[in-house]
Amino acid sequence: MSDTTQELAPHGGENSAATTDRFENPGIPPHVPRRADVDPKAAKRAERQVAALFTLSMLGTLGFIAVYFFMEEGQRGWVFWIGEMDVYHLGLGLTLAVSLLGIGLGAGHWAKTLMSDVEVSEERHPQASDDQARLETAQHLSRGYRSAQLNRRPLLLMTAGGALSLFALPLALQVAGGLGPLPGNKLSITNWKKDMRLMIDPSGTPIRPEHVTQGSVFHVMPEGFVGEAAHELDPSVMMTAKAKDSIILVRLDPAKIKSSKQREWGYQGIVAYSKICTHVGCPVALYEQQTHHLLCPCHQSTFDMTDDCKVIFGPAKRPLPQLPITVDGEGYLVAADGFAEPVGPSFWERG
Ligand code: FES
CATH class of the missing domain: 1.20.20 (F1FO ATP Synthase)
Incomplete structure (x- = not known):
């Protein structure tokens, strides 16, 4: 880089100065009529x-x-x-x-x-009006304000403002009504219940603890909502179940689990967490075996599986809810209870 070029670019990048030095502005290409x-x-x-x-x-x-x-x-x-x-x-x-x-x-x-496609270049000018024009505008507005008597009649000002604001309300309510009824508590209830078996999604096979080896990941649905049984269901019931009940099952080294609640709610190091991201509900399905991090592919929220699935990165605001699990009399993994908190995006919990 020559001294000259550096002088040309005291604050900018060297490349831009060099470019200015070496290339001529090609200008606007000739217009080709359509x-x-x-x-x-x-x-x-x-x-x-x-x-x-x-x-x-x-x-x-x-x-x-x-x-x-x-x-x-x-x-x-x-x-x-x-x-x-x-x-x-x-x-x-x-x-x-x-x-x-x-x-x-x-x-x-x-x-x-049809609109003109002739390229033009315009010089940039300061956009603010000069002081004189601004003063005249302020005087003009102030005259209008006084002639409308708004300064002397605050009651009119308030009631006119109220009338105009409320005027839009019925329309807004009609539109909001068209979005469907409020969900009530439907979002905080899943199909998981005590003693319900954990089934591999999509095959619908029940899972024994010995099947869950360290490093493997199981995508799981509740018994009756996956595999053959799911064919009997109404498609909307099936879709709702997918959106709320999906869980991810992983075996961790019990020594690495940091929280006692997490250990108790798991089974011999096997833990089950909701797969629905607490940000806006994408399936959190990427498991990093070495770090035990769960990643949401949508906006990269990252959850630490060894620490109650707390958020360690990204926009999600709360940990993934844990499903308490145990085994039934035949040795298959089952839910020890339903979820203790709503699954999915945190805003569902508002109010
Ligand atoms: S939905 Fe998971 S990070 Fe946004």
Whole structure:
């Protein structure tokens, strides 16, 4: 690097200075007219396509309103390829998607085909107005404030503010209502119960302690919700069970377990933890055998399995809940009880 280059870049990186030194600004490439710029027929066609996309969006919005007001919440129906499901929420989702997609595609197509695509460069100027203009604006606003008598009539100011704020409330409540009923305590209850066997997911095989060797990881579901038995279940029950009951089973060296509660709730070093991340609910399924860390692939929350699955890194706010386990009379691992706390994201516990 020459002395000259260093002088050119007293604060910046050497590369940028060197680049300035060696390359000329190539400028803006010459403009290439698009078809719609030179052919009125192509422009008209593009205009019709954009209008069609905006019309599609309008139809989507009208469809959303129709579903919202004319279908019954929770209404179920048969949907091709999926089977029976909640068509009310499906309708809301699809119509809203069409509405947003129509606007997005329309605007994009408009910009690409009809709006000017001539590249220009503009000098940057200070954006703030000069002192004189700012003073005049302040005087203007202050005159308006006084002429509306807001300074002398605080009652009007407060009631107008209240009326305008409340005006939006019914709409907001209607929209929030469309998101479905509040979950109540459903989120804090799982299907795990005392004496329920731990079954390998997805085979549905019961597990003996001797199967769980150190370093191996078992993905587990409760008896009756996995394997053959799961085929009898309603798909929505199955999905809910997957989202709440999945656990991860690992054998640790008992000497490495730091908490006595964790040791007691386990069985000879085998411990079972909820697989649902306490951040926003992704499956925590990456086990680092050497460090005994459990990793959530979504936002990298990391839990220490030897220390009550406490969070040691990432955005999760609380440890993964532990499922107390033991063995039944036939020597299979079973739940000694249900979860003692809600599984999944911490915000479910609010209130
Ligand atoms: S869901 Fe696990 S870290 Fe975000």
